[in-house]
Amino acid sequence: MAEYRLRIKQKADTSGNWSLHGDFVPLNGEICVYTDAIAKQIEDSEGNTLTVYEPRIKIGDGVTPISELSYVSQELEEKLQEHINDNVRHITELERVKWNSKLDSEVESTTLNLYNEYST
Secondary structure: OOOOOOOOOOEEEOHHHHHHOOOOOOOOOOEEEEEEEEEEEEEOOOOOEEEEEEEEEEEOOOOOOHHHOOOOHHHHHHHHHHHHOOOOOOOOHHHHHHHHHHHHHHHHHHHHHHHHHHHO
């Protein structure tokens, strides 16, 4: 088993405490986590309201002050919303009922055929 002599803990704090540090420039690749996640309400393609908790993370580039860095989660949220609204990946309630009724009729037909085959 490998022995680790050095461990690095990433920075994590609340928005209020981050603002106390001033507008510093995080190092290139430095991860800054905001621990007070924001709850957002989004709507799926069927009109259902979902609560999504946005993890707020900024990654430094060594040049941009922390106040000007965007949250990594903004891109993630856009991809999540795109996934939720993708009707190719998600079926509607009408499609689900149609599929289930098709399955039920096939099961009944197979059961009846098996019964007839083994009861004679």
